[in-house]
Amino acid sequence: xxxxxxxxxxxxxxxxxxxxxxxxxxxxxxxxxxxxxxxxxxxxxxxxxxxxxxxxxxxxxxxxxxxxxxxxxxxxxxxxxxxxxxxxxxxxxxxxxxxxxxxxxxxxxxxxxxxxxxxxxxxxxxxxxxxxxxxxxxxxxxxxxxxxxxxxxxxxxxxxxxxxxxxxxxxxxxxxxxxxxxxxxxxxxxxxxxxxxxxxxxxxxxxxxxxxxxxxxxxxxxxxxxxxxxxxxxxxxxxx
Amino acid sequence: xxxxxxxxxxxxxxxxxxxxxxxxxxxxxxxxxxxxxxxxxxxxxxxxxxxxxxxxxxxxxxxxxxxxxxxxxxxxxxxxxxxxxxxxxxxxxxxxxxxxxxxxxxxxxxxxxxxxxxxxxxxxxxxxxxxxxxxxxxxxxxxxxxxxxxxxxxxxxxxxxxxxxxxxxxxxxxxxxxxxxxxxxxxxxxxxxxxxxxxxxxxxxxxxxxxxxxxxxxxxxxxxxxxxxxxxxxxxxxxx
Amino acid sequence: xxxxxxxxxxxxxxxxxxxxxxxxxxxxxxxxxxxxxxxxxxxxxxxxxxxxxxxxxxxxxxxxxxxxxxxxxxxxxxxxxxxxxxxxxxxxxxxxxxxxxxxxxxxxxxxxxxxxxxxxxxxxxxxxxxxxxxxxxxxxxxxxxxxxxxxxxxxxxxxxxxxxxxxxxxxxxxxxxxxxxxxxxxxxxxxxxxxxxxxxxxxxxxxxxxxxxxxxxxxxxxxxxxxxxxxxxxxxxxxx
Amino acid sequence: xxxxxxxxxxxxxxxxxxxxxxxxxxxxxxxxxxxxxxxxxxxxxxxxxxxxxxxxxxxxxxxxxxxxxxxxxxxxxxxxxxxxxxxxxxxxxxxxxxxxxxxxxxxxxxxxxxxxxxxxxxxxxxxxxxxxxxxxxxxxxxxxxxxxxxxxxxxxxxxxxxxxxxxxxxxxxxxxxxxxxxxxxxxxxxxxxxxxxxxxxxxxxxxxxxxxxxxxxxxxxxxxxxxxxxxxxxxxxxxx
Numbered sequence: 001x002x003x004x005x006x007x008x009x010x011x012x013x014x015x016x017x018x019x020x021x022x023x024x025x026x027x028x029x030x031x032x033x034x035x036x037x038x039x040x041x042x043x044x045x046x047x048x049x050x051x052x053x054x055x056x057x058x059x060x061x062x063x064x065x066x067x068x069x070x071x072x073x074x075x076x077x078x079x080x081x082x083x084x085x086x087x088x089x090x091x092x093x094x095x096x097x098x099x100x101x102x103x104x105x106x107x108x109x110x111x112x113x114x115x116x117x118x119x120x121x122x123x124x125x126x127x128x129x130x131x132x133x134x135x136x137x138x139x140x141x142x143x144x145x146x147x148x149x150x151x152x153x154x155x156x157x158x159x160x161x162x163x164x165x166x167x168x169x170x171x172x173x174x175x176x177x178x179x180x181x182x183x184x185x186x187x188x189x190x191x192x193x194x195x196x197x198x199x200x201x202x203x204x205x206x207x208x209x210x211x212x213x214x215x216x217x218x219x220x221x222x223x224x225x226x227x228x229x230x231x232x233x234x235x236x237x238x239x240x
Numbered sequence: 241x242x243x244x245x246x247x248x249x250x251x252x253x254x255x256x257x258x259x260x261x262x263x264x265x266x267x268x269x270x271x272x273x274x275x276x277x278x279x280x281x282x283x284x285x286x287x288x289x290x291x292x293x294x295x296x297x298x299x300x301x302x303x304x305x306x307x308x309x310x311x312x313x314x315x316x317x318x319x320x321x322x323x324x325x326x327x328x329x330x331x332x333x334x335x336x337x338x339x340x341x342x343x344x345x346x347x348x349x350x351x352x353x354x355x356x357x358x359x360x361x362x363x364x365x366x367x368x369x370x371x372x373x374x375x376x377x378x379x380x381x382x383x384x385x386x387x388x389x390x391x392x393x394x395x396x397x398x399x400x401x402x403x404x405x406x407x408x409x410x411x412x413x414x415x416x417x418x419x420x421x422x423x424x425x426x427x428x429x430x431x432x433x434x435x436x437x438x439x440x441x442x443x444x445x446x447x448x449x450x451x452x453x454x455x456x457x458x459x460x461x462x463x464x465x466x467x468x469x470x471x472x473x474x475x476x477x478x479x480x
Numbered sequence: 481x482x483x484x485x486x487x488x489x490x491x492x493x494x495x496x497x498x499x500x501x502x503x504x505x506x507x508x509x510x511x512x513x514x515x516x517x518x519x520x521x522x523x524x525x526x527x528x529x530x531x532x533x534x535x536x537x538x539x540x541x542x543x544x545x546x547x548x549x550x551x552x553x554x555x556x557x558x559x560x561x562x563x564x565x566x567x568x569x570x571x572x573x574x575x576x577x578x579x580x581x582x583x584x585x586x587x588x589x590x591x592x593x594x595x596x597x598x599x600x601x602x603x604x605x606x607x608x609x610x611x612x613x614x615x616x617x618x619x620x621x622x623x624x625x626x627x628x629x630x631x632x633x634x635x636x637x638x639x640x641x642x643x644x645x646x647x648x649x650x651x652x653x654x655x656x657x658x659x660x661x662x663x664x665x666x667x668x669x670x671x672x673x674x675x676x677x678x679x680x681x682x683x684x685x686x687x688x689x690x691x692x693x694x695x696x697x698x699x700x701x702x703x704x705x706x707x708x709x710x711x712x713x714x715x716x717x718x719x720x
Numbered sequence: 721x722x723x724x725x726x727x728x729x730x731x732x733x734x735x736x737x738x739x740x741x742x743x744x745x746x747x748x749x750x751x752x753x754x755x756x757x758x759x760x761x762x763x764x765x766x767x768x769x770x771x772x773x774x775x776x777x778x779x780x781x782x783x784x785x786x787x788x789x790x791x792x793x794x795x796x797x798x799x800x801x802x803x804x805x806x807x808x809x810x811x812x813x814x815x816x817x818x819x820x821x822x823x824x825x826x827x828x829x830x831x832x833x834x835x836x837x838x839x840x841x842x843x844x845x846x847x848x849x850x851x852x853x854x855x856x857x858x859x860x861x862x863x864x865x866x867x868x869x870x871x872x873x874x875x876x877x878x879x880x881x882x883x884x885x886x887x888x889x890x891x892x893x894x895x896x897x898x899x900x901x902x903x904x905x906x907x908x909x910x911x912x913x914x915x916x917x918x919x920x921x922x923x924x925x926x927x928x929x930x931x932x933x934x935x936x937x938x939x940x941x942x943x944x945x946x947x948x949x950x951x952x953x954x955x956x957x958x959x960x
Contacts, residue, residue, distance in 0.1 A: 104346075190456050558789075694909065
């Protein structure tokens with residue numbers, strides 16, 4: 001399990017037994033290193049050891065595309081309530097940020113990624129995030145396995161063919177289970193909503209989220225002049 | 241532990257041993273009831289038993305004011321990454337939605353509520369949410385106990401005196417731990433940011449979130465004409 | 481020409497020669513009444529005479545549907561720069577708010593309204609707005625007259641068949657002239673954009689405007705909790 | 721009076737009698753040039769002559785800071801209804817975009833700019849915009865002249881000391897006249913609102929406008945991922 005080694009503004013992700021060189025000297029990571037330890041380089045610079053936390057995942061996971069942003073990951077968690085003991089079916093793993101967050105919240109996650117290289121990176125990422133045991137990454141297309149999947153507490157999709165999967169929500173989900181579909185485009189979102197209506201899901205809702213940073217300086221307080229753009233629409237629904 | 245008893249559009253929150261009467265007949269909840277059971281009234285109407293999920297908390301917890309909305313609860317979770325094993329200090333419990341979500345994500349939460357009646361309701365709510373063991377609700381003002389509190393993985397505040405608490409973030413938080421402060425007002429948010437800067441927190445950021453629903457009907461797709469208003473600013477930061 | 485007669489919170493739109501009764505007495509409007517005059521009822525209550533200004537149009541024109549809102553009228557004016565001496569082709573007159581604003585800014589406007597009753601009301605509204613001479617309201621469908629229309633400085637559309645009209649923009653508009661199309665729906669807007677691209681317009685841009693009121697009270701400053709919903713997308717472009 | 725000389729993607733602002741050289745040859749602008757003419761360079765490349773329109777002002781006026789954006793200029797026009805025959809008092813001329821728009825809509829504008837160099841540029845800009853006769857730019861601080869100014873149909877302010885001017889709105893404005901104050905900051909806006917309330921203005925409203933572009937491509941329709949940031953709050957009110 002990897003840890004963060006922090007010295008002032010520097011932050012390195014290293015594993016027990018790893019040897020790391022920088023201008024601050026050579027850092028030999030002890031096999032039994034633990035959060036809270038301070039490890040010194042051969043030049044005497046101390047690095048504090050820290051476990052990765054959720055926000056660190058956005059900085060330290062290997063990216064295989066634009067990962068879902070914290071606000072969208074949070075919106076999925078807030079609207080679905082995925083938590084301890086839940087079984088989640090996820091598709092479109094990508095970097096795996098959402099899967100890692102759900103795993104860290106106590107869910108058992110099965111996630112599908114069609115690209116074998118992306119899936120391999122995502123598996124490494126789950127190890128870094130400490131959820132290798134609870135997040136299973138399957139290489140392949142979830143639509144090929146729909147007959148064998150059933151009774152999940154939540155279904156989270158970030159794939160173009162989400163509408164096809166949503167049509168199967170009544171068997172994929174347990175009663176009361178939640179669906180969350182993330183899509184950048186209106187048309188795809190509309191098809192997802194149509195599929196959710198077709199199969200009789202409840203509480204279907206599509207959210208468009210706009211977020212701005214606030215600036216506070218000596219002249220006053222105001223929303224930032226730097227804009228924050230669109231990420232994606234989130235459609236949620238529940239099996240009645 | 242209470243469960244939801246669902247029949248078509250009806251949904252009742254009942255405890256084992258409880259006796260419930262409606263026009264559909266008398267429902268005697270068995271002591272050993274479990275999710276998935278179907279329990280019949282004396283008139284023969286079947287109710288399916290279901291565990292509460294996150295989104296049910298917004299419907300079934302007793303409210304002692306406007307509870308935090310799913311998008312804001314989610315934003316706190318997304319930005320702080322609160323998850324299994326984390327120790328969280330929360331203040332301004334209110335209805336307890338945020339505390340319940342954090343507890344369900346595996347965190348141990350200590351939360352302060354100044355109003356004794358609100359605190360009592362929140363304790364009942366934690367029982368309903370299944371987190372009575374991991375969320376401790378203290379009646380009182382967190383500012384009175386700051387000297388005795390330390391080393392939390394996250395600090396979540398929804399109180400007017402948040403700036404006073406933020407000044408103590410360097411001892412309240414473990415290294416890398418996150419702060420999340422929710423406030424409806426610009427002025428209070430500005431003071432929170434000033435306090436966070438004063439004590440040297442990292443990654444200070446205030447988010448203003450605007451959310452609209454999308455409407456999809458035969459005429460086309462568009463954002464809803466019904467507006468969604470402001471809830472609060474969320475300020476996040478981390479202890480370096 | 482009608483004027484506003486104002487007494488404290490009351491405001492009536494009356495014409496020279498008109499006789500008006502209320503609990504404050506009978507008001508006989510002199511034929512030669514002028515802004516700034518004070519006219520008394522037979523009971524001695526004075527009403528100050530005032531010309532209608534732009535914002536009064538939203539209150540005092542007769543509505544034949546939801547009129548365009550000030551922010552959208554303004555956006556059309558800001559993005560197209562319609563002003564003194566411009567010739568404007570408008571379609572989908574409705575209440576006529578946009579036509580009145582453009583007329584008051586000095587433009588000569590030809591506007592099409594398919595519904596004869598709506599057109600009649602709009603003509604009355606133009607008289608009230610003081611632009612009966614510069615805004616010509618034609619009852620009918622603009623698409624029937626496209627062969628006879630040419631060389632306008634601006635083309636403003638609030639109709640479902642806007643894409644059909646946009647296809648003719650190269651002859652309808654003078655060089656450098658602007659197109660502004662207002663539509664609530666994504667699909668219709670997309671077709672408008674496709675038509676504008678097809679005929680080679682420049683600077684094609686679709687704007688989605690979200691507007692919130694700010695609340696300032698003793699507790700602080702914040703965006704209103706009452707939401708403001710979507711009105712329409714505005715697509716602008718220019719003939720090169 | 722300057723005109724635009726357009727050849728394909730090129731667009732130059734030139735005056736009658738001016739001599740202009742580029743790689744396309746030398747262009748001698750005739751003294752009697754008029755919109756619609758085609759003028760050739762000595763190498764035979766034709767430039768079409770075009771009068772400036774509103775949107776051209778954002779491209780061709782000389783900037784002395786960030787000019788007000790079209791959406792904000794439009795919002796001022798939409799909310800105040802400034803139009804033909806109105807007398808407007810404006811302060812914080814800057815580049816003069818708003819003053820030019822108001823002049824082009826038929827208003828007589830007196831505008832104050834404290835910086836003499838900025839005022840000189842703004843005067844040139846008014847000539848380019850064709851409103852040198854109707855927009856008077858005074859070098860100085862409007863607060864020095866408040867005793868001598870009265871009875872305007874509208875008061876438009878983009879200055880830090882707007883609250884001081886707003887306190888005088890009851891004499892500066894005619895009955896029914898509108899105030900529009902543009903400010904980037906919450907605190908300044910709050911003071912403006914307080915001043916407007918203090919002197920009894922009606923319909924006080926502060927608007928926060930968020931605007932996004934929509935993208936339409938082969939993959940679908942969506943709000944742009946490129947963000948549009950905050951410009952300023954607009955506060956409007958009317959003298960009762």
